[in-house]
């Protein structure tokens with residue numbers, strides 16, 4: 001993906017990458033430690049001896065420079081800057097710590113460091129066929145884990161055990177790890193959109209919300225399903241089917257050409273009209289790729305226009321304090337006339353266990 005950085009080199013003399021995601025995306029290096037400098041004079045990858053062999057294999061188009069310690073690395077970057085007459089250097093301002101920025105800017109005399117995270121991250125917004133394949137597979141592993149965990153859900157087991165089962169299954173089926181901390185919550189805890197699995201035991205009548213995903217070959221998956229242990233009450237059914245209707249309306253709205261905020265509004269209006277508007281506080285969804293949350297944001301404030309091969313989630317929810325909540329989430333690939341829903345294989349009918 002080195003070519004995609006070209007557009008930034010028209011604007012800046014060099015680009016400095018420090019996040020594992022952008023280092024991996026533009027160089028191929030998956031070790032995550034070190035940094036990358038790309039300029040007219042060449043493409044350089046700095047890392048330490050733990051990663052040199054891997055870096056040389058993975059980042060074939062880069063000159064791999066082994067150096068331990070930040071001080072030495074900064075001195076070498078400074079040399080490259082002088083040699084190539086670099087005056088402006090784009091860097092990841094949403095990732096670099098203030099401490100590192102201070103050392104960098106002190107060491108790079110005559111170079112102005114320009115915050116450009118938005119521009120750099122935007123280069124990853126449209127996925128290649130290869131990336132789409134990995135994202136699709138990552139979501140498939142998640143679906144299999146969900147189907148498997150249903151066998152374990154019964155009265156008396158604790159939330160943490162559900163999380164453990166999901167994670168173990170994903171690992172056993174090709175995942176490198178989890179894409180974020182698994183959410184497996186039940187009963188009143190489900191009113192917390194990002195509640196942590198606890199030692200609470202499942203009881204008859206509980207909502208059980210599972211929001212989880214894995215990393216497959218560097219790429220993240222994300223899905224949420226809510227089930228009921230025992231028979232759902234009328235109120236639970238009303239909430240569940242309102243969220244499902246909103247989710248389907250959101251999916252219906254997502255397609256190339258649509259503004260993110262409009263997709264959000266399509267789902268949000270269903271929840272509002274059902275009288276639950278105040279109980280849906282978060283955005284409809286977010287982009288997914290090497291990072292679990294990336295551009296674009298399906299939020300009321302985002303005016304990015306969806307394009308083919310962006311990957312986004314659609315995950316409305318209703319959360320009623322001291323009662324419980326429901327979220328339903330699919331991960332989809334934006335197409336011209338709609339979506340390819342990576343989560344289509346996983347039912348959204350209300351499951352009563």
Ligand SMILES: [Mn+2]
Pocket residue numbers: 222223286313315329
């Ligand atoms: Mn999500």
